[in-house]
Amino acid sequence: MSGNIEHQTLNIEHRTAGVLRCSVRYVRCTMLGALLVLLPLAATTQTLQISGDPLRISVDEYGTIGVTRQEGTETRPQFYSAFATGSALFLDGTNASSRFGNGTSTFALWDDESTDRFTPVSHSMPDAWSIETALRAGQRGVVVTQLVSYVNGNPFFSLQWTIANGSGVSFNNLRFVHGGDVSPSGEDVATGHWGAGSNTVYVLTTNDPPVFMGLKGVGGSLADTHHEAHFQLVRNACKWGTLPDTVDASIHDAAYALQWRSESLANGASWQVTAEEWWAGEVASGVFTNVTAMLMSPKLTWTLDRQRGTFFGTLTLRNDSGAGGPALTEPFWCALDWNTERRYVTPDGHLPNGHEYVDITPQVNAALGDGSLDPGDQVVVNDIEVYIRDRTEPLESAFSVWSTRTP
Numbered sequence: 001m002s003g004n005i006e007h008q009t010l011n012i013e014h015r016t017a018g019v020l021r022c023s024v025r026y027v028r029c030t031m032l033g034a035l036l037v038l039l040p041l042a043a044t045t046q047t048l049q050i051s052g053d054p055l056r057i058s059v060d061e062y063g064t065i066g067v068t069r070q071e072g073t074e075t076r077p078q079f080y081s082a083f084a085t086g087s088a089l090f091l092d093g094t095n096a097s098s099r100f101g102n103g104t105s106t107f108a109l110w111d112d113e114s115t116d117r118f119t120p121v122s123h124s125m126p127d128a129w130s131i132e133t134a135l136r137a138g139q140r141g142v143v144v145t146q147l148v149s150y151v152n153g154n155p156f157f158s159l160q161w162t163i164a165n166g167s168g169v170s171f172n173n174l175r176f177v178h179g180g181d182v183s184p185s186g187e188d189v190a191t192g193h194w195g196a197g198s199n200t201v202y203v204l205t206t207n208d209p210p211v212f213m214g215l216k217g218v219g220g221s222l223a224d225t226h227h228e229a230h231f232q233l234v235r236n237a238c239k240w241g242t243l244p245d246t247v248d249a250s251i252h253d254a255a256y257a258l259q260w261r262s263e264s265l266a267n268g269a270s271w272q273v274t275a276e277e278w279w280a281g282e283v284a285s286g287v288f289t290n291v292t293a294m295l296m297s298p299k300l301t302w303t304l305d306r307q308r309g310t311f312f313g314t315l316t317l318r319n320d321s322g323a324g325g326p327a328l329t330e331p332f333w334c335a336l337d338w339n340t341e342r343r344y345v346t347p348d349g350h351l352p353n354g355h356e357y358v359d360i361t362p363q364v365n366a367a368l369g370d371g372s373l374d375p376g377d378q379v380v381v382n383d384i385e386v387y388i389r390d391r392t393e394p395l396e397s398a399f400s401v402w403s404t405r406t407p
Helices: 231-240 361-368
Strands: 003-012 022-031 037-039 048-051 055-059 065-071 074-077 085-090 099-101 119-127 130-136 142-149 156-165 171-180 189-195 200-205 212-217 225-230 252-265 270-280 296-303 310-318 327-336 342-344 356-359 378-388 399-406
Touching: 048 119, 048 130, 055 130, 055 142, 055 156, 085 142, 085 231, 099 231, 156 171, 171 212, 171 231, 171 270, 189 225, 200 225, 200 252, 212 252, 225 231, 231 252, 252 270, 310 327, 327 361, 342 356, 361 378
Parallel strands: none
Antiparallel strands: 003 022, 022 037, 048 055, 055 065, 065 074, 085 099, 085 171, 119 130, 130 142, 142 156, 156 270, 171 252, 189 200, 189 252, 200 212, 212 270, 225 252, 296 310, 310 378, 327 356, 327 399, 342 378
C-alpha cells in the first residue's frame, strides 16, 4: 500500500480566565484508501519523580520541573500543563546571546534547541528524595547542576543550582532566573503578592479560604528581584533577564519568578543559588510584615506536663525602631519556622511563607492599652506552647513576629 506520513505540530497559545488553552502536538498519517488517523508523538524526555506526600516532584533531563499536590482524595498539578516552569542563566547581563535556559509549554525560557537551550549532561536520583540534573550552557564551558530535594510530609521542596565555570575565562554581571506559570490547587487565576521579610513572591487563589503558593529565596541566596503578573509578562521578563520588582494584586492568569545576580564568576569558581517552593491550604488575611529584627528577644521555659514534652514561650516585644520610626499595630502574629520536629500545639493559621502562626494580638493589646506598639514601647507575651520532638530548646531564630506597620 502506498502512502505518505506528514508530521505536523499545532501550537495554540490563547487564554484568559475561563478560556481553554491548547497545546497540541500530533502526527497526521494519510494513506491511500485509509481514514485519517491521529497519533501522539512518542515522548523523548526522561522524567524522574520524587513520589512524596503531599508533593510529587518530577524533573526531566533538561531540568524542567513539574509538581502535583495531594489535596484530600485528589492529586492536582500545580503548574499549567504540569511542567510550565523554567530557569535561565545569563552570562553577560541581559545579552540574549549569553542566555541559556530550559522550560516548556507557556514558560519555555529558550528559543532554539541548538543555540540557547540547556544541553543535558547527566540526570539521576541519588536517593528516593532527590533528583540531580547537570546541564551545559552551550559551548561556554559552564555547567549548571540542579538539585531538587524533598522531605516527605513537608509543604515545600528545596531547589539548589550550582553554576560552575570551567571555561578558562571569567564572566561578569551574571543573572539566574527561575519561575513558573502557576496553577495552585488547579486554579488558573490568582492575585500576586511580595513578602519582603521572607524574600517570597507568592500568589493567593480566589478560593475561600485562599490557597497560598510561593517561591522563596533562602539562606545566603536571597533573590535580588522578583516579578508576579500575567504568565506572558513574567515569561518575557525572564527571557529578557530583567525582573521589575512588581506584583499584580488583581485577579489574573498568574505566574511568578525570582532573579539572582552575581557580579562575577572566575574561572574554576562556582556560584550557588538556593530556593524553596511553598504551599499552604489555609492562609491568614491581612498585611504581612516581618518585624522580627525590630522586636524580639524570646525566652523559653521547659514544662513536663505532657508525655512527650512542650515548651511555653515567653516573648519580650520591644519596638526598637527609634524616634520617628514606625508604630506597629494589630494583628500581631508569632510565627514558628516550619519543621517536622518543631511545631505549635494549637496554631491559628499560616503566613504567606507557609509558616504556622499563633495570634498574640489579644495579649499585646491588653498590655498596651491602645493597641499600638510605638517606638520605645515594650510588652511581654506569655504561654505560647510549642511541641519539640527531641526536647531540645529551640533557638531564637526559630521564631518571627509579623504585624502591620504604620509609617
